[in-house]
Amino acid sequence: xxxxxxxxxxxxxxxxxxxxxxxxxxxxxxxxxxxxxxxxxxxxxxxxxxxxxxxxxxxxxxxxxxxxxxxxxxxxxxxxxxxxxxxxxxxxxxxxxxxxxxxxxxxxxxxxxxxxxxxxxxxxxxxxxxxxxxxxxxxxxxxxxxxxxxxxxxxxxxxxxxxxxxxxxxxxxxxxxxxxxxxxxxxxxxxxxxxxxxxxxxxxxxxxxxxxxxxxxxxxxxxxxxxxxxxxxxxxxxxxxxxxxxxxxxxxxxxxxxxxxxxxxxxxxxxxxxxxxxxxxxxxxxxxxxxxxxxxxxxx
Amino acid sequence: xxxxxxxxxxxxxxxxxxxxxxxxxxxxxxxxxxxxxxxxxxxxxxxxxxxxxxxxxxxxxxxxxxxxxxxxxxxxxxxxxxxxxxxxxxxxxxxxxxxxxxxxxxxxxxxxxxxxxxxxxxxxxxxxxxxxxxxxxxxxxxxxxxxxxxxxxxxxxxxxxxxxxxxxxxxxxxxxxxxxxxxxxxxxxxxxxxxxxxxxxxxxxxxxxxxxxxxxxxxxxxxxxxxxxxxxxxxxxxxxxxxxxxxxxxxxxxxxxxxxxxxxxxxxxxxxxxxxxxxxxxxxxxxxxxxxxxxxxxxx
Numbered sequence: 001x002x003x004x005x006x007x008x009x010x011x012x013x014x015x016x017x018x019x020x021x022x023x024x025x026x027x028x029x030x031x032x033x034x035x036x037x038x039x040x041x042x043x044x045x046x047x048x049x050x051x052x053x054x055x056x057x058x059x060x061x062x063x064x065x066x067x068x069x070x071x072x073x074x075x076x077x078x079x080x081x082x083x084x085x086x087x088x089x090x091x092x093x094x095x096x097x098x099x100x101x102x103x104x105x106x107x108x109x110x111x112x113x114x115x116x117x118x119x120x121x122x123x124x125x126x127x128x129x130x131x132x133x134x135x136x137x138x139x140x141x142x143x144x145x146x147x148x149x150x151x152x153x154x155x156x157x158x159x160x161x162x163x164x165x166x167x168x169x170x171x172x173x174x175x176x177x178x179x180x181x182x183x184x185x186x187x188x189x190x191x192x193x194x195x196x197x198x199x200x201x202x203x204x205x206x207x208x209x210x211x212x213x214x215x216x217x218x219x220x221x222x223x224x225x226x227x228x229x230x231x232x233x234x235x236x237x238x239x240x241x242x243x244x245x246x247x248x249x250x251x252x253x254x255x256x257x258x259x260x261x262x263x264x265x266x267x268x269x270x271x272x273x274x275x276x277x278x279x280x281x282x283x284x285x286x287x288x289x290x291x292x293x294x295x296x297x298x299x300x
Numbered sequence: 301x302x303x304x305x306x307x308x309x310x311x312x313x314x315x316x317x318x319x320x321x322x323x324x325x326x327x328x329x330x331x332x333x334x335x336x337x338x339x340x341x342x343x344x345x346x347x348x349x350x351x352x353x354x355x356x357x358x359x360x361x362x363x364x365x366x367x368x369x370x371x372x373x374x375x376x377x378x379x380x381x382x383x384x385x386x387x388x389x390x391x392x393x394x395x396x397x398x399x400x401x402x403x404x405x406x407x408x409x410x411x412x413x414x415x416x417x418x419x420x421x422x423x424x425x426x427x428x429x430x431x432x433x434x435x436x437x438x439x440x441x442x443x444x445x446x447x448x449x450x451x452x453x454x455x456x457x458x459x460x461x462x463x464x465x466x467x468x469x470x471x472x473x474x475x476x477x478x479x480x481x482x483x484x485x486x487x488x489x490x491x492x493x494x495x496x497x498x499x500x501x502x503x504x505x506x507x508x509x510x511x512x513x514x515x516x517x518x519x520x521x522x523x524x525x526x527x528x529x530x531x532x533x534x535x536x537x538x539x540x541x542x543x544x545x546x547x548x549x550x551x552x553x554x555x556x557x558x559x560x561x562x563x564x565x566x567x568x569x570x571x572x573x574x575x576x577x578x579x580x581x582x583x584x585x586x587x588x589x590x591x592x593x594x595x596x597x598x599x600x
Binding site for chain 2: 017024025027028029030031095097098099100181218219264265266267268269270271272273274277280281282284285287288291292
């Protein structure tokens with residue numbers, strides 16, 4: 001299974017709609033993990049730009065992360081996991097991700113995301129879970145109420161029963177075993193180097209790609225096989241600014257940080273490409289190259 | 301010279317920001333012509349959707365066209381060509397195209413866009429043109445004031461003179477002779493078939509591409525050489541809806557209209573891709589294929 005990972009580096013300009021565009025771009029390209037890092041470091045010029053409606057500096061990344069998590073969460077679970085918050089006050093403007101794990105109420109599905117309910121069950125019987133269906137699901141384990149779980153529903157259900165039956169599985173199972181895109185996780189990093197070092201995968205990222213107008217022409221390269229690919233985008237001032245702001249990095253050329261340093265839009269007709277555009281452009285170009293590496297996974 | 305043409309079909313939801321995203325996507329990929337067509341036909345459900353701030357139905361396309369033209373116009377000429385209009389009331393939100401023909405005041409450039417001034421010149425001498433520089437430009441011809449012109453500045457200028465000197469050239473010259481991206485033209489079409497038939501190029505479009513989730517996997521095709529390529533995007537309901545709404549078309553499968561009918565994002569992780577996303581995704585994928593056809597033109 002391909003794990004395409006994105007890290008988005010965001011300048012302080014962080015409107016809700018922009019966050020929604022980033023979330024959708026990640027979903028469209030089946031990104032498994034989004035890493036957000038502070039482009040300028042906490043003490044830098046984070047008051048510049050269109051920094052509206054967010055009180056404190058440094059919160060821009062947190063707000064972006066919160067909106068990304070909100071959009072990733074299936075609609076029927078949002079009440080449980082997202083109490084009212086000022087970062088989400090314009091959530092009504094957001095376009096839905098409409099990804100496969102956002103099930104409609106009557107959709108028949110093998111896997112569903114759910115929340116463990118605060119409803120007592122008999123000893124030896126499992127907890128009840130709200131999976132956004134007309135009936136709750138009784139799972140095989142006793143779990144703490146309020147947990148978000150991934151449920152595999154039993155193939156045969158008693159249609160007359162008061163509940164459905166299912167078992168809890170690891171969140172990656174729909175993706176790794178059934179090939180379904182199952183949303184992304186969100187990670188915050190304090191600086192560019194932390195993006196690369198604080199990896200959630202035991203074996204780390206085995207293919208890292210930096211994107212820049214000053215990178216190598218992506219048309220001329222083919223990708224090697226990989227397990228966990230990380231694609232890194234700069235902010236308005238490019239990855240150079242992130243390298244400068246990062247006290248852990250004693251270099252000036254961001255290219256040395258990555259396995260590949262690519263210009264994914266050679267011949268661009270605008271002097272600048274915005275981060276939300278770069279994500280769609282780069283992932284579209286890389287998706288072609290990825291499917292050449294993993295022809296079996298291509299659904300086309 | 302590659303002529304990549306886009307037609308965007310827009311559902312009534314037409315906010316200013318969306319128009320700006322489309323304009324930027326076209327500029328980033330050096331699109332020469334944008335064709336906007338009415339997806340649903342004038343009499344259809346054009347009151348549905350987020351149709352805010354536009355009084356009459358059928359005006360959505362006009363507003364989109366106006367914003368696209370506004371953004372394409374260099375900043376210093378906008379006062380001359382865009383009087384205040386309700387369609388442009390939120391123009392302050394728009395991200396600039398920042399394309400090469402949007403010159404800064406002191407930028408030295410061979411070509412510049414300008415407006416002919418209402419300032420008399422002696423018989424036999426040419427008109428004066430505002431090209432957004434500190435001095436006006438005297439051109440080789442007498443032209444009507446208010447015309448938008450493309451000016452080629454003389455290589456040697458008298459730095460002490462009150463004006464610069466230049467000649468008027470056809471608007472395509474910076475693109476075809478100097479390889480500079482020089483913005484797009486905008487055309488309105490009443491329906492899908494008019495997009496294809498009312499072509500401004502004498503020899504028509506010699507490569508037409510329809511985009512659809514139901515198209516063929518774009519990864520498996522290579523493009524033929526072409527002079528004028530047209531890429532067509534559907535609205536929320538896809539090109540199928542446009543075919544249905546078009547009285548001139550007696551077909552149900554949009555695929556038969558185009559030389560190629562492509563899915564440019566196989567394996568998408570969202571059930572839907574929005575038009576503004578599809579433009580970036582598709583043009584990024586096609587750009588790779590285009591530069592394989594025209595390796596000389598690649599700037600990377």
